[in-house]
Amino acid sequence: MTETEINFDGIIGPSHNYAGLSLGNIASATNAGESSFPRAAALQGIAKMRHNIDLGLAQGFFMPQPRPDHGWLQSLGTTMAEAQPHIQAAAFSASSMWAANAATVSPAADTQDGKCHLTVANLVTMPHRSHEWGFTLKQLQMAFGDTDKFAVHGPVPPPFGDEGAANHMRLCEQHDAPGVEIFVYGTSGGPFPARQHLEASKAVARRHGLSSDNMLLIQQSEQAIAAGAFHNDVVAVANEHVLLVHEQAFAEPLAAYNAIREKCPWVEIVEVPASSVSLADAISSYLFNAQLVTLPDGGGMALILPTEAQDNANVWNWLQAMTAGNGPIRKLLPVNVRQSMANGGGPACLRLRVVADPASIDQRFMANHDILDRLEALVTRYWPEQIAPADISKPETIAQCEMAHEKLLDLLELTGLTEN
């Protein structure tokens, strides 16, 4: 089997809820205090994985984290019963579902030692996400444990915020060929924090063995962050030789495009003009938070979009006009991930891309219809149907979420993840 792109989706955990924890993420703020539907959320995530498999794409998954995170609470000198509500919510969040923030990945074809390098993201900017990396690292070390093929790195040290693949794009002529990696960092975002620090991006590139020949640092526009683009993957997406990008994504777009063209003469940049799709439309519809994928057997490229993109007339008209032309993106495939979207996570947020030989991965992390059938049955049986804000601190909600998590690790023979 050759190296191929594998999408690892975060299984949506049983504690999925809307706590309004992410400053600068408009959906998270707008839906704060709403009731969530964890069972429906997880089933939507599973349906998206099935959709990818049916397209002929390689699919894997990552486990949700044990929540509440008792170890984190203990390190703060408190417990779930005693903590203040904002700490309870931060300990209980299912935010690890957004696997695009799990790590940054440099495929073997790009690195000096010929291994695929992964650096777990420290996620230090948001308290509820700052305690994800330990469990994520364990999981990456297990899934990519073949040390002849993979190098898994710990987090970049604070205070340099690193949010992983959500601020990283790779351009290449085909997935298994050497590529150019683009690290997008922020400096300020008006009223909102810039979550990806320049020093973190540089550190990841150095650790992965990239050189100035095959990497670029590009600054995100302050305007985009201020409008709610808390990650670059809300305003740009790349796949192989194609970059689909909003006109206002980068601080200096023309200089950025020139730098990209210089390193990637074969690149096709599809810029979405603000006059057709405003930043506000881009952010509410998450048109760029699509999985831009290469369909097998010469089928061209498809955008796997949230259904919200179809609901927005400006966005949908622009997309339809684009696919009617003779550009590289041939198909629009909307998927329903509304429960995740209401917390600011679209189809692309829910997955981490790894270019590797699927046979080199621990098979417990690889998906197929049979395992997804079993997963679906387990979620239907054990995931809470609904979580209202007041439920977060209730012992019965906590017990149900913990049992559901245990049953999942049992089913996938991954209980080792919670052992010390």
Ligand code: SUG
């Ligand atoms: O980090 N939302 C996530 C969404 C992450 C989306 N990922 C990418 N763009 N790649 C975040 O802001 C909201 C949780 C809450 O408010 O309950 C949250 O964490």
